[in-house]
Each structure stands twice: as C-alpha cells, then as structure tokens.
Amino acid sequence: MDHLHEILSSPSKVIFFSLDKDYQYLIFNQNHKNTMNHIWGVEIEKGQSMLAYISSEQDRKKAKSNFDRALAGEEFTVVEEYGDENINRFFYEDFYSPLKNDKDEIIGLTVYVIDVTDRMKTARKVEENENLLKSINKNLSEGIFHSDMNGMVYVNEAFARMFGYETPEEMYQIKISDIYEDPADRNTLIEVLKSDSSYEKREVNFRKKNGSVFVGLLSCKSYTDEHGNLYWDGSISDVTLLKESERKIRENEQLLKSINHNINDAIYRSEEGKGIIYVNDAFVKMFGYSDFNEIKQVHPSMLYANPKDRDLLGDLLVEKGLVSDMEVQFQRKDGSLFWGSLSSICAYHNDQMIIYDGAIRDITVQKEIKEKVKRQAEMKDILMNISMNYLSIPIEDIPLEINKSLEMIANFASADRAYSYDIVEERTSGKGTEEWCAAGVASLKENDQDFPVQIFKVISAHFAKGAPIVFSDTTEVKLDEYQQFLKRHQIKSLVTVPIMFDGNCMGYVGLHFVHDYQEIKEDVIEILTLFAEIMVLIINRIKSRKELDNLLDVKTRQNERLKDFSFILSHNIRASVANLMGLLNIQKEQPANSEINEMLSKTADRLNITLFNMSELINLEKDIENLTLVDCDVLWHLHHSIELNKSVVDNKSADIQIDSPDQVVVKGFPAFLDSIFNNLITNALKYGVEGDSNQIEIKVSMHGSRCLVEVKDYGLGIDLPRHEDKLFKLGARFHSEYADGQGLGLYMTKKQVEALGGEIAVESELNRGSTFKVWLNV
C-alpha cells in the first residue's frame, strides 16, 4: 500500500484512478483530482460517479464507452490528445484494464494515464522527417545512400531505381562492391576518401541488377561517428543520357567540323543588329580572311562587290523569306571580286529577332565558262558579221568596213585602239593602214613617225613565223627603242597578229590598250587571228579585183580605141567615098565641069590622109601594147620636135622660148615623146601664132616624182567651157578655118601621154591663147 500511496501522491505525470461498476470512484491519485479540477472545475470524492463530474455530454459518452469496454473485460490503451496543437499540446496514454476480485469477477476498472507528450512530440518529428525523406526519395532522381563498412544502411528509392531494384530494402542485402562495373573500384574510392574525406561528381561506371552498366556521377563524403565507425553518405546521378547526349553533340560537332572542312560552300548565319554570328571554314577561305574574328571586324556590306546589294538582299529576304541561287558579286579581303551563287532563308526568333542563314557557292569558274561560251558566241557573231559583210560590199567600201570590223573587235577585247596594216595595199597605193580609236584615244595612223624602224627586222622575223606578239604589260618589252615608243604613246598592253598567206606575212592586225593594263586573253588572240585570216581573203580580193580592174581598164581603153578606129573607118572613109560618088554623079551629068576634077583630087588626098591616120592609130595600138619605158632626155626631144617644125617656125617668125632645168630625164618611149611634143608645138604654131602673138613659151619643171612640160601660146585659144569634154576626143575640131584637120592630133597625144603613165590638161581662153600641160613620170 505504501507503494500504492506513493504512486497515488506522486507528483509525476502519472494519473491513476479506479472505478466500480457504477463508475463511482474507488480510488484516485492527486494528479487525477487536480486534472479533474483543472478540466471540469470539480472536487472529486470517493464513492461519487466520475461520469457525473464530466459536464460535456460528448466527453462523458466517450469516457463511458471506454469504461464499458474495460468493465467488459478488455485491457487496452488509448492515446489522447489535448490542447492546442501549435501552442501547448499534450499527449496521454490511457491504459484501461478491468478490476477483478479473487474470484476473477469484474468488480470495476482501473485507468492509468501517462503523460506522453514528450515522447509523442519526438515521434511526430521523426514521422515528419520520414515523410520529408520519403517525399524527397520519391521526387529526387538522384540516388542517395548511406553506407558503412558492411554495406548499405540506407538508399533512397531513386537509388534503387537507378540500379534496377524494386525497393531500397532489396539493396541492403547485396554486396556493395557488386554495384560497380569493376568491383575493385569501391576500394579505390574508399582509399581516395581516406585521404580527401570527400569528392564530388566523380565519373564511375556502375552495374545494374540486370548486369547492364551505366555511368554515374558519384559525390561522397566520409565521416566517423563517436564510436570510430566509418560511414559514407553520398549521391549518384545517372549521367548515361547526358553522356550519350554529350557523345552525340561531340559526334555532331565532328560532323560539322568535317562538313566545314570538306564542303566548299560558304555557310553563315547572321542576326539582325548583330551582323554575322557564324561562318564556316569555307566562308573564311572563300572571302580570303584568316579567321572568323577578322570577318567580324569588317562591316558585312564590305563582303559585297556592291555594298548596296546587301540591303537589297535583306529586303528581298524579309519580303519573300528566302532566296535561292541568286548570283551576287562578292568582295574578298584583298579587294578582288568573285561571283557567288547565294541561297538564304530568313527566320524570325521570338517574333522579333531576324536570323539569316545562308550558303554561298563560288561560281567564278562556272561564270567564267559561261562568260567564255558567251564570248565565243559573241566572237562567232562578230566574225560571221565581218565575213558576210565583206562578201557583199564594193571594193571602195572595204576600208570603211575594215574600220567597222576593227571597232567590233576592239569592243570585244575592250581595247582602246585597233588597227590593220596591209603591206600589199601600202605598196600599191601608199595606204594600207586602217585604224579605229576609242573616244579620247589619239590616232597613231598619221602619228607614228617616231616608230623605231630598226626594230622592224625583229618584228618581221617574228611575224614570218606566223606567231603573234603579245604583251599584257609592255614594260616587259626588251627592245629599248620599242619600249620607249610604246611608253611615249602610253600603250600599256598590246597584241599583234600577222596576216599570213602562203607562209608570207602580208601585214598585221593589232590592238592597243591605253587606259589600263589588260591581260590578253586567248579569245582575243583567236578573234584577231581569225580576222587576220579574213584579211587575207580581203587583201586577195582587192588584189585580184585590182588586177581585174587593170585588165578591164586596159581592155576598155583598147575597146575605146577600136571604137575610135571604127569611127574613122566608117565616118572619114565613108565620107570621102560618098563625096567621090556624089562627084562622079555630077560628072556624069556635067562632063565639062572643070571643078569636079579638082574636087576629085582633093577627095583622093583626104582619103589618103585618112588611111595614113589609120595606120598611125594601128601603130599606136601596137606601141601601147608593147611599151617598154626607158630614160628619155626631155630637152633633147623638145629640141628635136622644134627642129622638125623649123620651116614653119621660120615662116611664121615664131619665137619659141624654153625655160628648163639643165637636165630632165623621164621614163618614156622616145617615139611617143617626139609625137607628143611635135603635136603640141605644131598646134601652137598652127593656132597660136597669129599676127603679133608669135610667142611660144615652153616651161619644164620638176614636181616630186613628176615632170611638168607646159607649152603656152597667145593665139586663138579654145572656148573651154563649151568644148572641154570633147577636146581630146577623136575627130574633134575647133577651128573651121582648118577644116582639113581630122581631129586626130590631141587624141593621139592624150593616148600616148596616158600610155606613159602621165596626164595631159589644157588651160585656154578664146582669143587669148592656150597652155597645154603634160605630166610625165621621172
């Protein structure tokens, strides 16, 4: 009982009371008495029903229910909470048990109430922590472990999942070293921890339950508890996927690198406002830079030959979203230009930022080929044009046509001057050079007197082989005089192609570049060579045409002379015969007419003269055909002709003066010279010496390669405006007083002068006299 009393009055937190079957107190301790007073405000007493003290019906019912369970023989425990959870919470553990007598009959019940607040609070905290841990475990993908020398003490669910186990508990059974791909790794890692006590994110290959291997990043810390036991806490994250991604990224990078290295297309990305943000190696190389950084330094528009192109392209991209295979001319770092085919797309990022992705293919070569094909076609057109034109035009238009051709060729070659030199033409007419000059470029045609003729030999020797002379840079010309000539005329580049026929150089065609140095391209040499071939045809055509013209000329003259001959024959002879017939008719009617005989004799004389003239004409014809020119002394022939007419000179008291250099030699035919001078002197004596006007002046003078002989008189003169055109024609007579003249003299004179390659002209005024001028070749 002492012990019971002690319990009953103990100030500890134990409550004890005992009730009979009618819920009346059999016994209670002080704590219960205090508590009942505290809760219900009552002073309990033995023998009083406890239920009567509980004023809350709900509590009373609950108490009665528990009491009834104990009275029914059940022994049980109930934990009850009281008070505010946040401020002051109390937990009680109520032990209910039936109270039995010696006969084991239930006579009441006993209740112990122990204050378990502290214990409950601790338990609650543990539970809370466990829940947090559980939640962390559930939600964490990282595997967390706690282990000691013997094995896993704790792992979270993620850890178990990571290793392919159903539950953490399953893992506590296995050997820790088995979770490593190489079990030896564990000891290695423990050794590391011994010196460093922790490590972070160490890459370790682990083995799953099913034997497969994964890569985990292991972080671990070791510590020792108060008993000297070694523990490890750590985490593992499965980085297999990450590793895979990394590998893929690396592979892609490799691919990109390989693409960068191996593709020739320049690839770039640029961002509005930022400029270029990525280029590949090909881009760097294509634009001639050493690296991307260098490209970033320049304004993107500088990459275009025409900086405006960039803006145009930008506008087009914004409008259309993409461009493909657009031909754009770009600029390299060194300023040189190249053609690229550009494809680009424009993308929007976040509705604002504009990104341009593009690829550029260097199409310089394609362009060049295209250009070459174009130039070939152009060249073909020009050559067709040229060769067709020459077929259809008259000879006299050829120089003009050559000029046109030169212009076409110069334009094709972007040359400033084009020329052709034709040796054959030069020899025959003193011409032979045709030239075309661009606007503002001086002509060299009449302006090349300073050409160093001594180098002709070298050039001719070169041309004799049929090879062109090409200088893209004339400062490379070796011959000093030639180089100085080219420099004086600012010829920077030149190309000259010989005109070859039958292995002989007939001339050459060439181009000059004055404004800029020009790389002489193959096609330029080719077009010149082809033009030179056309020139051969042209020159030959001119040559054969000239020969033909000459022949025609000879034949025409011959024909004219034949016509003249037949005129004499038909007119003069027939006229005489007609007269004979007429006279004979009269004689028949008037046999005694004495006039008739006189007239018959006159007619016979005239017929005789006509026949003589005919033989003269026949001789002239023969002479002209077989003419051999020799050196003739003009003065000697003049004196000879005067001598022949001595009797007339004396008769008419004519005064003949000769004004001449001491010695004049011409190319001539002695008989012709005699005839020419004789005729002019005879005419002067016949028509020029009249009364007071007895002067005949002969003047001989030299004019370059020609000699001029003038025979001047002050006699009758000729009405030139009226008669000029028929003056030298056969049968032309101007003085009716001298009707016996048959109009042969001047005609013969003209033919003879022309046969000697000379010319004859007359100046005359009626009643003032005449001057006949004869030009002869020296």
Added chain:
Amino acid sequence: MSDQNKILVIDDDDIFLYTASFAINQANPNVSIITSNNGEDALTKAESFNPKAIFVDLNMPIMSGWEFLDELAKKDKWYSVPIVIVTSSIDWDDKQRAKNHPLKPSFVEKPLSADKIRQLDIPNF
C-alpha cells in the same frame, strides 16, 4: 523664087555641100540652096531665110549638128519644118537621140542623091 523654096544644107565638108546642092536641084530645080559649114552660121542663116527644109551633118567643128538642132528646137516654128540628118554612117546612138528629139529629124545616108531626096516626102517639094 519665094522663101518657101529655100533649102538649108549644113556640113563642114565643102565637097559634100557641092554634091548635095547638085542632088537637091536634080530632084527639084525650083528650090534655092543655102549652104553653111558650121552650126553657128547655120542658125543665123536659118533665122534669116526660113528654109522649107534643113539638111544637116552631125560631125562639125565649133557647133555640132546636135547642138544646132538643140538650139533650133527652142523655137516652135521649126517643129513643122522637115529636118534631115545627113551622115556618112548612121550610128545607133544617134538614131535613138533622133527618136527622142522634139524636132523628130529623119536620117539619110551620104551620098545624097535625087532619088533619096524625093523619097523624103518633103511637102510642096
């Protein structure tokens, strides 16, 4: 003899003029013949004598037969007068020129004879 019976003959060959005059008078003794040996002289004579027919040679000095005809054609009165070109040989070019000439001259080949003159169909001849 009235003016109506004058015939003008033009040639620089005196012998032809002589034989021509003889032949014309053989054909018609009632005409008087005026001769001239160049075109310029003939123009003056034509103006003063108003011949009823003109015979002209083409090949003459100073003024040729054609030049003479061109001058003559400037006056209407000569359009009704028969013009006869007398030539030693009839040239095709001359024949063409005669066809196109306003005076429409006819051609006779030398020598001139009475028969040829009669065939010329000169009015009132």
